[in-house]
Amino acid sequence: MSIHEVARRARVSIATVSRTINGVPTVTPQLSRRVWKVIEELGYYPNTQARALVSGRSRIFGLIVSEITNPFFPEIVQGFEDLAVQHNYEILTTSTVHDPKRMALSVRRMIERRVEGVAIVTFGMEEELFDDLKSRQVPLVFIDVGPSLPRMSNIRIDYLHGIRQAVQHLAALRHERIAFISGPLALKTAVARQRAFLQAMEEIGLPVESKYQIEGNHTMEGGIEALKKLLTLPKSPTGIICSNDMTAIGVMRQSYEEGITIPDDLSVIGFDDIRLAQFTIPPLTTVKMSQTEIARLAFHALLAEVQRKMPSLNGSEYILRTSLVLRDSTAMAPKSPPQRGRRHSPSVRGNGGALRE
Amino acid sequence: MSIHEVARRARVSIATVSRTINGVPTVTPQLSRRVWKVIEELGYYPNTQARALVSGRSRIFGLIVSEITNPFFPEIVQGFEDLAVQHNYEILTTSTVHDPKRMALSVRRMIERRVEGVAIVTFGMEEELFDDLKSRQVPLVFIDVGPSLPRMSNIRIDYLHGIRQAVQHLAALRHERIAFISGPLALKTAVARQRAFLQAMEEIGLPVESKYQIEGNHTMEGGIEALKKLLTLPKSPTGIICSNDMTAIGVMRQSYEEGITIPDDLSVIGFDDIRLAQFTIPPLTTVKMSQTEIARLAFHALLAEVQRKMPSLNGSEYILRTSLVLRDSTAMAPKSPPQRGRRHSPSVRGNGGALRE
DNA sequence: ATGAAAGCGCTAACAC
DNA sequence: GTGTTAGCGCTTTCAT
Numbered sequence: 163m164s165i166h167e168v169a170r171r172a173r174v175s176i177a178t179v180s181r182t183i184n185g186v187p188t189v190t191p192q193l194s195r196r197v198w199k200v201i202e203e204l205g206y207y208p209n210t211q212a213r214a215l216v217s218g219r220s221r222i223f224g225l226i227v228s229e230i231t232n233p234f235f236p237e238i239v240q241g242f243e244d245l246a247v248q249h250n251y252e253i254l255t256t257s258t259v260h261d262p263k264r265m266a267l268s269v270r271r272m273i274e275r276r277v278e279g280v281a282i283v284t285f286g287m288e289e290e291l292f293d294d295l296k297s298r299q300v301p302l303v304f305i306d307v308g309p310s311l312p313r314m315s316n317i318r319i320d321y322l323h324g325i326r327q328a329v330q331h332l333a334a335l336r337h338e339r340i341a342f343i344s345g346p347l348a349l350k351t352a353v354a355r356q357r358a359f360l361q362a363m364e365e366i367g368l369p370v371e372s373k374y375q376i377e378g379n380h381t382m383e384g385g386i387e388a389l390k391k392l393l394t395l396p397k398s399p400t401g402i403i404c405s406n407d408m409t410a411i412g413v414m415r416q417s418y419e420e421g422i423t424i425p426d427d428l429s430v431i432g433f434d435d436i437r438l439a440q441f442t443i444p445p446l447t448t449v450k451m452s453q454t455e456i457a458r459l460a461f462h463a464l465l466a467e468v469q470r471k472m473p474s475l476n477g478s479e480y481i482l483r484t485s486l487v488l489r490d491s492t493a494m495a496p497k498s499p500p501q502r503g504r505r506h507s508p509s510v511r512g513n514g515g516a517l518r519e
Numbered sequence: 520m521s522i523h524e525v526a527r528r529a530r531v532s533i534a535t536v537s538r539t540i541n542g543v544p545t546v547t548p549q550l551s552r553r554v555w556k557v558i559e560e561l562g563y564y565p566n567t568q569a570r571a572l573v574s575g576r577s578r579i580f581g582l583i584v585s586e587i588t589n590p591f592f593p594e595i596v597q598g599f600e601d602l603a604v605q606h607n608y609e610i611l612t613t614s615t616v617h618d619p620k621r622m623a624l625s626v627r628r629m630i631e632r633r634v635e636g637v638a639i640v641t642f643g644m645e646e647e648l649f650d651d652l653k654s655r656q657v658p659l660v661f662i663d664v665g666p667s668l669p670r671m672s673n674i675r676i677d678y679l680h681g682i683r684q685a686v687q688h689l690a691a692l693r694h695e696r697i698a699f700i701s702g703p704l705a706l707k708t709a710v711a712r713q714r715a716f717l718q719a720m721e722e723i724g725l726p727v728e729s730k731y732q733i734e735g736n737h738t739m740e741g742g743i744e745a746l747k748k749l750l751t752l753p754k755s756p757t758g759i760i761c762s763n764d765m766t767a768i769g770v771m772r773q774s775y776e777e778g779i780t781i782p783d784d785l786s787v788i789g790f791d792d793i794r795l796a797q798f799t800i801p802p803l804t805t806v807k808m809s810q811t812e813i814a815r816l817a818f819h820a821l822l823a824e825v826q827r828k829m830p831s832l833n834g835s836e837y838i839l840r841t842s843l844v845l846r847d848s849t850a851m852a853p854k855s856p857p858q859r860g861r862r863h864s865p866s867v868r869g870n871g872g873a874l875r876e
Numbered sequence: 877a878t879g880a881a882a883g884c885g886c887t888a889a890c891a892c
Numbered sequence: 893g894t895g896t897t898a899g900c901g902c903t904t905t906c907a908t
Contacts, residue, residue, distance in 0.1 A: 176895090178895075179886095188893055188894080190894085207630045208631060209886070212885035212886040214886095215901065216899075231593045240616070252628065254611075294564075441739055443800050522901060533880095533902080534878070534881095534904080535877090535878060545878085546877075547878090566900090566902070568901080569901035570902055570903075572883095572884045572886090573884045879908080886900085888897100889899105891897095892893105
């Protein structure tokens with residue numbers, strides 16, 4: 163069943179059907195009604211491929227994420243889809259599972275489907291993988307790591323704002339030995355977070371010993387290993403800031419194994435504020451980097467670029483603020499540092515009078 | 520840049536280019552090489568829309584999930600995508616967020632993009648929403664709730680197998696007061712799980728008082744509320760089986776609030792075995808319903824249906840086994856039932872000698 | 877084995 | 893205001 167069938171039954175030309183569907187105002191209301199009636203009766207839905215082919219616009223955006231099974235991403239995917247629905251776009255989501263081959267394949271799939279733009283929301287990436295996209299002038303939006311070129315937008319993350327709040331929160335709770343578990347330092351974003359931490363510490367004159375800086379890998383397992391390392395130290399930290407929430411969850415998980423009570427023995431702060439962070443035991447204090455907002459910025463960046471006739475020379479830049487969300491994984495620094503094997507009876511928790519969400 | 524450009528540069532007809540790309544064996548190796556060379560040089564990727572238009576095959580499968588942000592689904596999405604990549608298909612994933620309007624819109628979007636098949640992996644659904652798909656003979660695969668009709672496959676879940684193991688596990692640990700927190704009883708799947716529970720209890724002669732059957736809603740919040748209710752009972756249960764893992768996580772969350780230690784005071788079993796279940800504190804004993812396997816079965820059901828010339832009269836049926844995965848949220852029944860506000864020091868845990876994963 | 881040409885379902889320019 | 897027609901980029905007959 164095609165536009166011809168509709169035209170035939172409504173006794174008009176296919177052009178009129180096309181005009182009716184696309185709301186071209188010249189169509190007589192009477193004809194329009196007749197056409198719509200047939201469309202309803204037939205349950206006719208236009209063929210998007212044909213439309214795309216002739217119009218040169220696929221109405222598809224690509225969305226590349228590191229791995230959809232990482233709880234950080236589904237919120238972004240959902241946010242992106244919500245906007246797509248609103249704007250009559252389709253989303254082609256691909257999950258690279260950290261495999262450059264898969265990433266390259268993603269790019270290829272996107273080009274073959276003639277997407278109008280691609281949002282790249284991955285932790286790490288090899289820039290040259292996107293050369294094919296660039297050479298085709300496909301609008302791209304990156305999180306935090308992209309170059310400033312025409313047709314490319316960047317969402318820069320203001321890590322310092324949130325991480326400074328995290329550091330100062332711990333400091334206000336009398337923590338002096340504060341550790342930072344970073345992501346893989348091969349990733350720009352991981353380095354940026356670490357740098358923000360160091361700067362925030364320096365601002366308030368707290369020294370950071372290198373033994374308190376552990377390189378993690380943004381996974382729960384990484385958090386587990388990192389905590390184990392920290393606990394071997396003669397003076398283990400009383401507060402830990404993690405480069406992402408999964409790491410923090412790993413730290414909490416291992417604390418449980420070690421008989422360390424959070425937040426009484428140890429304060430833990432995450433980063434990202436994934437939904438899960440509300441559901442940990444105890445609920446996780448963390449630096450929020452709104453996934454919905456990322457989706458919104460990314461989508462609108464692409465939309466703007468698609469609608470723009472002349473691309474600006476350096477692309478566009480957007481800024482995303484981060485900020486601390488207080489929950490229950492932080493408390494006053496304990497008198498004695500946490501040790502393996504002890505079990506505390508729960509003491510009164512405090513967070514220095516800071517506001518809870 | 521189109522097939523014409525390739526043809527021009529390789530000094531062949533567009534038909535030969537097409538044949539080369541599609542591996543039609545009649546093409547002379549020499550010509551084939553020449554064509555491929557140009558394709559590489561140009562970085563030519565065929566236009567999928569044009570291909571789909573002329574061939575009538577979009578090479579897209581639809582995947583409708585309830586909500587991508589529910590941790591149960593991303594694994595399915597990933598599994599589905601992995602298979603799609605292998606088979607050169609694209610996935611159009613839509614998340615209905617439990618909104619019938621969104622669901623209807625999903626169906627519409629799928630039809631407009633001319634998907635070759637749709638996997639419907641949602642908790643609840645209104646059948647008539649798929650009428651448009653059915654009338655177009657689009658192959659459909661349902662989880663657990665679909666009708667037996669041509670072009671429609673069903674993956675039936677063997678709930679009883681896993682839930683029986685769960686019940687017997689608790690019984691072996693001397694639990695006698697076992698509660699069941701179901702999903703919304705408006706959902707077939709929720710009823711099926713509850714029925715499996717009741718049958719398993721009856722098999723071993725354990726009575727189920729109605730006050731131990733709580734209707735939840737498959738969310739963490741539901742688990743929290745359910746536990747609160749159970750704790751108001753004069754004799755609260757010593758073991759709880761939940762209709763899904765999120766509910767179980769809610770129960771554990773609330774136990775923490777109430778000062779009830781798991782598994783010492785209370786044993787908790789979930790259902791689904793989402794990845795998160797490994798990461799709760801303590802790790803959750805749960806009935807596994809493999810998401811990867813669901814994805815695999817669903818994808819192959821669609822693939823089989825697409826390749827089948829004559830649809831079978833009643834569609835196809837597949838069975839998915841469930842089975843118990845032992846972790847640390849279950850232990851011997853306590854002497855006294857759990858009460859609010861008590862805190863136990865951790866006692867030795869046991870699980871009746873059952874095998875851990 | 878290769879090329880010419882028809883046509884997939886639609887939009888948009890151009891007639892009337 | 894409406895119809896006619898030329899493609900969009902490709903696959904697939906049908907000739908040769």
